[in-house]
Amino acid sequence: MAETLYVRQTMLAPEEAPASQVGLIRWLRENLFSTWLNAILTLVAAYIVYALLTHLWPWFAHAVWNASSLSECRQIITETWGEGATGACFAVIRERWQQFLFGFYPKPLYWRPTLAFFLMLLALAPVLYTAVPRKLLWFSIAFPGIAFWLLWGGSLMLPIAVYAGFGVGYLAYRLLAGRAVAPLVAVIAALIWWGYVAGPLSRGAGDLLFLTPVGSKSLGGFMLSLIIGVTGISFSLPLGVLLALGRRSDMMLVKALSVGFIEFIRGVPLITLLLVASFLLNIFMPPGTNFDIVLRVIIMVTLFASAYMAETIRGGLAALPRGQYEAADALGLDYWKAMRLIIMPQALKISIPGIVNNFIGLFKDTTLVAIIGLLDPIALTGAIRADQNWQGIIWELYGFVALMFFLCCFGMSKYSQYLERKLRTDHR
Structure with missing residues (x-):
């Protein structure tokens, strides 16, 4: 008996995907309820978020932005929301935001640090983004001198x-x-x-x-943190590269000096170095020398960061296969050309997460200058709270400082991710 073969002459019309495999339901299943353990953790996290929001939302919703003292803030909250109501007194931020930004810099001269800030962005543009014309790098080189002149005057x-x-x-x-x-x-x-x-x-x-001279004691707030942080970041990277190369050098003296410097700096707390910068560094200078306190702090912070940067970059150099060094030798390149064209670009690419991590840590460590009497944002909160009108206010001040530092550090983190994607060569 002959077999009868069936061949479909028309295609079936496409059907909608099951509701559980598309849209929000699929995302919830894959990310929040994929297993029973994930489901429990999701429910616990949702409860914690709900509890936090129910406690924090009234504090933000009852916030007062216009008041001259903490007591006036509390009076406004009580009159508006009733007895027992709580709320944030952001009036202190509204009243003292200029002090947070500029410290005790003379108000008529605020245009100078403001101009220096925008010039800093212009100077960083060709360094951070290749699409910016390379000729602007000349301005990037000249910017430190211009910024010094604008901020300190003379x-x-x-x-x-x-x-x-x-x-x-x-x-x-x-x-x-x-x-x-x-x-x-x-x-x-x-x-x-x-x-x-x-x-x-x-x-x-x-x-x-x-320009009218301004003393370093007038610098403060986030302006001081930016001065120390940006300068330390800018100079610690090239110093770290030189120290990393020196530590791997075949020349005994260069290697010994590099290792000694790195291990000494890494073995001493930054607070100790800042105290040395404040009280002892002038002793080693010629008699009559008046070495600016902010410049001393910048030097110590830069040296501290460069030691850690050197180890981060040395890790990137060690991660490169030996074949890269042999390829540079096969091309007939000398040591510096091999490092500049072949070895160092790859090592820096590998080290990007660690380098940015050091940058973020350095920027946050600028708050340690409060121990030597410089008025960084943290020290300014104490000065503001010493005012009788704002005695007792805590969360609003520290929350504002935390938010500003978070924005700066998060921006550095996002830029590092952008740089990693741009330099990615595996096409995955």
Whole structure:
């Protein structure tokens, strides 16, 4: 008996997917209720969130933004919401936000740190984003001197004299190009210029574009945290690269100095270094030298961060396969070209999470300067609470400081994720 074969002549019309496999229901099943344990954890987390919201929402909903004291805030909350009602007194933020941003910087001169902040964003643009014209890098190099002049005032000749020291060092290096002592002579020439020529030259050149001087004791708030944090971040990365290369160097003296510096700095708390910067560093300077306290703190914070940065970058260098070094040798590249073109770009790419982690830690550590009398945002909260009108206020002040630091640190974290995606080469 012959078999009868059936061949479909038409296709079945597509049907809708089951409701449990699409949309919100599918997302809930896959992410929140995939197993019985996840379901229990989801319900517990939902209860905790509900409990927090029921307690925190009235505090925010009853917030007062216009008042001259904490007692007035409480009176307004009682009159509006009844006896026993609680609410945030954000009037203190509204009244003191300028102090949080600028510390005790003279109010008529607020335009100077504000201009320096926007110029900082312009200077960072070509460093952080390749789409920005490369010619702006020249402005990025000039920005530290401009920012110093704007913030501290005085004559513009002082930053110019400091930059001239780098030119003297470069000129000395070029004159001795090819000789082993060229880098050492260049460093010595720059130090001699800064130590004996830059100061008298800036004072003798007159008041070139003179701005009203502002002392470091007037700096405070988030402006001070940005000055210390951004400067420390900017200088700790190149110093960390040099220290990491020095620690892996075959030259015994260079390696010993690098290892000694890194291990010493990592073995000493940052608070100790800040106390040294505040009380002891001037002892080692020539008599009559007035070394600015903020500059001393920046130096110590930068040295501290560079030691940790060196170890992070050394980890990236160690993660590279030996074949990359052999490939650089096969191309006939010398040590510095191999590092600049082949080794270091890959090592820095590997080290991005650790580098940004160090940056975030450094920025948060700027609050430690409160122990040496500098008025960072945390220290300012104490100064504000000492005012009789705001005695007893706590959560609003510390919450505002926490929010500002979170925004800055979260921004750095998101940029690192963007950079990792941009440099990704596995196409996954």
